[in-house]
Amino acid sequence: MALRNERLERALDRVSAEVSKRPVESSLAAAAVVTFAVVLKMRRAKKIQMARDSNDFNDTIQGSLSMLSNSDSVLQRDEVKDCIDGYEGLFAGARKATGAITTEESIAKRQSEYQKMINSFYNLVTDFYEWGWGPSFHFAPRVVGEGFMESIKRAEYHLCSRLGMKPGMRVLDVGCGVGGPMRHMCQFSGASIDGITINQYQVNVGNKYNERKGLADLCKLIQGDFQKQPFEDATFDAAYAIEATCHSPDKVQCFSEVARVLKPGCCFAGYEWVVLPGKFDPEDKDHVRIKEGIEVGNGLPTLVYPEDVVAALEAAGFEVLDHYDANREVHSPHQVPWYATLGGSMTLSGFRMTRFGRACTHALVFTLETLRVAPRGSTQVSALLNATAIDLVDGGRRQIFTPSYFFVARKK
Numbered sequence: 001m002a003l004r005n006e007r008l009e010r011a012l013d014r015v016s017a018e019v020s021k022r023p024v025e026s027s028l029a030a031a032a033v034v035t036f037a038v039v040l041k042m043r044r045a046k047k048i049q050m051a052r053d054s055n056d057f058n059d060t061i062q063g064s065l066s067m068l069s070n071s072d073s074v075l076q077r078d079e080v081k082d083c084i085d086g087y088e089g090l091f092a093g094a095r096k097a098t099g100a101i102t103t104e105e106s107i108a109k110r111q112s113e114y115q116k117m118i119n120s121f122y123n124l125v126t127d128f129y130e131w132g133w134g135p136s137f138h139f140a141p142r143v144v145g146e147g148f149m150e151s152i153k154r155a156e157y158h159l160c161s162r163l164g165m166k167p168g169m170r171v172l173d174v175g176c177g178v179g180g181p182m183r184h185m186c187q188f189s190g191a192s193i194d195g196i197t198i199n200q201y202q203v204n205v206g207n208k209y210n211e212r213k214g215l216a217d218l219c220k221l222i223q224g225d226f227q228k229q230p231f232e233d234a235t236f237d238a239a240y241a242i243e244a245t246c247h248s249p250d251k252v253q254c255f256s257e258v259a260r261v262l263k264p265g266c267c268f269a270g271y272e273w274v275v276l277p278g279k280f281d282p283e284d285k286d287h288v289r290i291k292e293g294i295e296v297g298n299g300l301p302t303l304v305y306p307e308d309v310v311a312a313l314e315a316a317g318f319e320v321l322d323h324y325d326a327n328r329e330v331h332s333p334h335q336v337p338w339y340a341t342l343g344g345s346m347t348l349s350g351f352r353m354t355r356f357g358r359a360c361t362h363a364l365v366f367t368l369e370t371l372r373v374a375p376r377g378s379t380q381v382s383a384l385l386n387a388t389a390i391d392l393v394d395g396g397r398r399q400i401f402t403p404s405y406f407f408v409a410r411k412k
């Protein structure tokens with residue numbers, strides 16, 4: 001059985017490599033398959049009205065046709081190309097010369113233009129994330145025998161338990177995406193949750209999901225900048241951030257804002273993206289290449305070390321109660337590495353996340369853009385995400401990077 005799987009994986013890897021090597025030919029083949037469906041759906045392709053019930057992206061054709069252009073989109077179809085060009089301009093030199101985006105000047109540029117960088121990034125990638133990954137935009141430690149979605153929810157419920165979330169509490173989700181974690185955590189704990197995201201498209205989408213799931217009374221998303229929050233002092237009983245404050249241009253300011261809106265003695269927990277001391281070597285060109293690939297593909301000013309996160313929490317007025325890499329056992333025989341899903345392990349349910357699945361998506365997006373169904377620039381976005389998926393896998397395999405550095409801290 002194991003041998004068969006290995007053979008299947010090798011065969012899929014070969015096909016995947018072929019697709020990556022010959023995107024044009026592969027796309028033409030894919031075109032033949034999708035053209036019929038496209039023609040059928042073309043009438044609706046310009047502004048597809050999505051049900052927003054968290055199942056919209058389960059329909060491959062409908063989902064792919066609505067990416068970057070549906071009735072909730074904030075970015076217009078003809079703005080996509082400029083948006084991705086502008087975004088990539090903030091990372092000028094990335095992937096061409098190792099070290100190019102690690103200069104003080106390059107980092108300072110992204111820090112000063114963080115709103116544009118992050119908003120553009122999420123206008124471009126939100127649909128790809130939702131289509132390829134699901135409504136929770138984060139990774140999670142996973143044990144052998146555990147399903148992908150089970151592991152995602154377990155990481156979220158872990159925060160509920162460490163924060164003591166329960167009915168009657170008002171909780172802040174710092175950088176909430178389209179609210180996947182918020183809905184799961186509300187259903188699990190009964191707490192009410194306010195999410196803040198800088199991206200209006202995510203607000204439009206997330207609030208529709210809340211409505212459709214009957215959670216609108218308890219959960220809501222608002223558009224805002226977590227660097228200067230629109231909430232009164234001492235509003236919340238707890239706060240959490242899942243793989244979001246890695247985007248912050250100034251963590252002390254971001255965490256100080258979280259401290260300001262928390263009631264005294266209340267807790268803030270989260271998962272941070274960091275490079276790992278003792279493993280990540282800034283003198284190793286290959287490590288720097290991987291780190292920069294993760295930064296350009298994920299809208300990051302720059303990745304920091306765990307000690308920087310802890311120091312920023314303390315400087316913001318928190319007592320740090322616990323912190324560790326939730327993926328520290330990543331290579332134990334009892335764990336499925338957090339990056340395995342991106343790396344090519346084949347599961348039918350998670351097909352779109354695998355290397356082969358992503359190559360197919362890329363070919364499909366190329367075809368749809370060529371047929372002018374998908375907006376101009378869509379293929380560039382897909383290529384950006386594919387390239388960074390490889391960097392994430394490399395970073396995880398070498399254990400120089402983790403997306404799950406857990407912390408819990410109490411406002412003094």
Ligand SMILES: C[S@@+](CC[C@H](N)C(=O)[O-])C[C@H]1O[C@@H](n2cnc3c(N)ncnc32)[C@H](O)[C@@H]1O
Nearest residue numbers: 136137138175176177197198225226242244247
């Ligand atoms: C990787 S996503 C994670 C989303 C969510 N926590 C989840 O796990 O599904 C990062 C989120 O941080 C938000 N974000 C980044 N910088 C922000 C800022 N300055 N203000 C508000 N939201 C921000 C993005 O808009 C996005 O929703």
